[in-house]
Amino acid sequence: MTKFINPGLIKTNRRNVLRGSMLAGAAAMTGGAALATPKSRTAPMITPRKPAAKFIQAEAQAQTEAPSVDLSGYTRVKQDLVAPPFAPAHEQVATGGPKIVEITMETEERLLTVDEDTGAEIWALTYNGSVPGPLIIVHEGDYVELTLRNPVDSMMEHNIDFHASTGALGGGGLTHIFPGEEAVLRWKATKPGVFTYHCAPGGAMIPYHVTHGMNGAVMVLPRDGLKDRDGNPLKYDSIAYIGEQDFYLPMNDDGDYKTYEVAGDDYSDSIDAMRTLTPTHSVFNGSVGALTGENALRAKVGETVLMIHNQANRDSRPHLIGGHGDFVWENGKFGNPPQTDMETWFIRGGSAGAALYTFKQPGVYAYVNHNLIEAALLGATGHFVVEGAWDNALMEQVVAPKSIET
Structure with a gap:
């Protein structure tokens, strides 16, 4: 069994400790398939087993020998990502031919208050600073071309695994970036639906990063838009993008939540908390109350909202109190006919789902x-x-x- 170093116990040469733990974890999880250490980087304190180098070398050779892709018929467009619960500007029905959709995401390790009432906080690991990461929207047949950046002041290595993509561990095997690096990944959206993406450095660092907020969703729309089971078009007025996040916050002997100086200090304590499989918090969009009060989602009677629900780690059962799921893609895949008139739907851990509802009454749902x-x-x-x-x-x-008369 791979032995992971506790970054909270070692202050000197911190980044090498964390990188070493990730490298060893990657080897343990994938038989050495996830990472190799370039000669230009400082050698980690724990190195991956030999199969990793063989795998990386074989994969690199396979890409070199593969025929180049003709992208001459594609138009390049930039998509400006926005913070949840909102969605980027997009077409519901695609115009023109397939496109190369260029996006940029930057990893950010930031202190996040999970619950103001209890003082619970976590060093969240994020894409673009939000939990969940931003929603990406393309059409079937488009390419997603992601520039992924890891700032020089980060404490950890990061990558990204797109469940919607094909090959190389969902792109995770080609996007490992250390602090101060960036990588560009291009993948083709071949399957329509809503899909999870998340960080997956390897081994125990996979659940550690995912349960620290490093996940999000991508929506691949059919080129001719959403349809009911009879092929009739379905439209929406807005999108509500909801990321359900389970947190496992370490506590001291007095029952108070622990605090940590920098990202990574909680590694050992978090692993112990995660092993219980019992979250201390299960929240929408990063914190208690993130979608209530002044932050509540807004709509009008007669408007149709597409609710996208992502849960990268645990099963969930979304329900709209006072409403329904008029059309629900419970497994999130638009190639399947939607279920209708659902009261509660099931989102499998590690996936996303979508539901359409037209509001018929005013008030709070x-x-x-x-x-x-x-x-x-x-x-x-x-x-x-x-x-x-x-x-x-x-x-x-x-x-x-x-009062009841007696």
Whole structure:
């Protein structure tokens, strides 16, 4: 069994310790398939086993020998990513031929308050500073061309695994970047649907990074847009992008959440907390209340919202209290006909799902994980605040609450 170094116990040469742990973990998880150490970098304290070098060499040779791709028929466009719960500007029905969609993401290790009431915080590992990472939207047949950057002041190595892509561990094997590096990955969107992406350095560092917030979703729309099971077009007025995140925050003997000086200091404690398989928090978009109060999602009666729900690690059961899933792609894949009139749908850990609903009444709708323990006690609750006129034909309070005569 691979022995992981506890970065919280070693202050000197910290980055080499963390890199070494990741390299060894990668070898343990993939038979040495994830990483090799370039000669230009400082050698890690733990090095990958020999099969890693053989794998990397074979993969590099295979790419060198592969025929080059003719991209002359593709138009290049830039997509400006935005912070959740919002979606980037996009076409629901593609115009013109397939495109090369250029995006840039930068990893950021930042201190995130998970719950203001309890002072719970975590050194979140993020793409573009948000939990979840930004939503990416392309069409089937497009290429995603990602520039992934890791700032020089980062403490850790990062990469990205796209569940929507094909080959090289979802791109994870080709995007390992140390602090101060960047890589460019291009992959073809061949399957329509919503898919998870996440960081996957290797070994125990995979769940460590994922449960520290380093995950998000990409939506690959059919070129002719969404359709019901009979082939009729489905449109939406807006997107609500919801990332459900399970956190495992270490606690001291007094039951208080521990604090740490810099990212990575919590590694050993976090591994122990994660082994319990019991999250301290299950939240939407990074923190308790991130989608309630002033941060609530907004809509109007008659508007149709596409709710995209991503959970990179644990199963979830989204439910819209007061509404329904008019059309639901529970497994997230638009090549399959949507289910209709769903009350609660199931999102498998490591995947994303999508649901369309047209709001019919004004008021506050609670969007929850219908494991109600997680919704009420761990934080998995968001709100839609809907404006418009009430329809008594759908619901009416016939008698207001009053005392019972005895």
